[in-house]
Amino acid sequence: MAKNTHTLTDIQLRQWKKQGAPVAKSDGDGLTFTLSNAGTASWTLRYYQNKKRRELTLGNYPDITLSDARRLASAHRAAIDGGADPAQEKASRKQKESTPEWSIKRLAEDYRVKRLTPASFAASTLYYRNADLNNVIIPKLGSRPVPDVTGQEIVQMLRDADNTWTISKRVLTTASKLFDHAAGLHIIAINPCAGVSLTSLLGPRPPIKKRVMLSEDDLRTLLATIDTLGTENGLALRILLATCVRTNELVTAQWKNIDLENGSWFVPNELTKTRTGFLVPLTPPVVAWFRRLHELAGNSPYVLPARVTRKLGQPITTRTLWAAITRAFDTGRLKITKFTPHDTRSTAKGHMRNLGISEFDTERALSHAIGGVSGIYDVREEIPEKRLALQKWADFLLTLTPTI
Structure with missing residues (x-):
């Protein structure tokens, strides 16, 4: 630290303040008295830290007297010699104080x-x-x-x-x-x-629940009693089974994306798990189920509009079908292997493989992302192999029930 060589006096400070002319006078060791054009007198400590010139405003005179300024400057110089940077610390505090707290x-x-x-x-x-x-x-x-x-x-x-x-x-x-x-x-x-x-x-993660594949007998019983879940629920579950879509993709579906005349349904990017939209071919039975839902939906833009008054204008939730199935099991109306709406996909996958549909085409039917070169270059929306696979699966479902 430099030798203490104070040069200012209280008399000088009072005179300069009274005269009002701008001045900048050093008291030594970086402490400077400044009087601005506006008549504001203040103390500044000038110093170097990491080879950079810094200035720290200590306060205004006469609120801070000459002796007070020297004591403050001495304390700051000791901290500076220890590696501190009071000007930077002050700036950081001001920024923190001016920034709203992030709760x-x-x-x-x-x-x-x-x-x-x-x-x-x-x-x-x-x-x-x-x-x-x-x-x-x-x-x-x-x-x-x-x-x-x-x-x-x-x-x-x-x-x-x-x-x-x-x-x-x-x-x-x-x-x-x-x-x-x-x-x-x-x-x-x-x-x-x-x-x-x-x-x-x-503790350790519990074993992941194995997906369910309903047997032919299970499907036959389910399709025979499916309307006991409620008309809309029964139609929705039929469509889930036959199209292999995810529950959320169906319950959020809107009529504007469904072309019943040409038998196609586009699931947009924002509704898919992979964030990539895809086309679902609709077989004749599925078109018929959608037409029945359209009659029930009235003027709603959704295929499955909410049935609770306070939620009008919204679709049902993903839990609606799950709750209907759970109630059917709890009341004894369903006496088959217990399953969830998502198990319709594993059921479809297993039966389509048993029907001789290739692994590749069953993956397409479930709208899984296709890896490798095929996934990169096959950018078709309408995929005949997918339509054929879903048609074969729908035909099989029709053999298990006397009516659609």
Whole structure:
């Protein structure tokens, strides 16, 4: 540190202040008295840090006297000699104070607008991401400043939610994506979810439920009693079976994407799991089921409009069919192998293979992404092999029931 060589006096300061002429006078060791054209007198400490010239405003005179300024300058110079950069630290504090605090609730709102969009995720993914935010993450952490959230709080959140292993995994994934968004905004440097282990918290992951393939007898019984699930539910389940689409793709379907005259249904990008739209060939029985649903839908743009008054103008949810099937099993109306709506796809896959349809064409029928060169160069929307496979599968279903 340079030798202390103070040059200013209180008398000089008062005279300069009274005269009002602009001045800039050094007291030594970087401490400078400045009087502006506007008559504002202030103290500035000038110094070098990492070979860069810095200036730190200490305050105004006479609020800060000469002796006060010297004491402040001395303390700052000691910190500077120790590697501190008080001007940079002051600027950082001012920026932090001027920036609205990012709470988890505010972060979630920003995340929804910028990341949770139909262009980025399927409707089912959006539904569950929002459900995790609304039901678990925001109620538990909503008021917490984002930078203050720790891994321990994430663990406690998962414990308090008391969900199954699978649901806890989903919530943890949603939380991790949320904090990835915070890192992208430079609010945090490290994602607090990074070190959280569900295996440590809940033990090993339970065995993944095996998909169900309904037997011919199961299908025969189901098709004979399917309308006991409700007219719309019965028609929807028939269509799920015959078209091999995912439940969400059907329950969110709109009439504008269905061409019954030409037997085709286009599932747009935003409604698909892969974010790539595809054409579903409609066989004559499926066209007939859609026509019956069209009569029941009235003026709704949706194939399966909501049946609850407060949700008019929306489609049914993915749980509607699941709930109808569950009730049928619980009341004894269905006495076959237990299944879920998604099991219609594994059922179709198995029976189509038994019917001699190739693995490649069954994958097309299920609208799975085709890998390799075929997936790159075969860009057809109308695929005759897919239509033939679904026609053969629909014909088989008709052999199991006397009516469509």
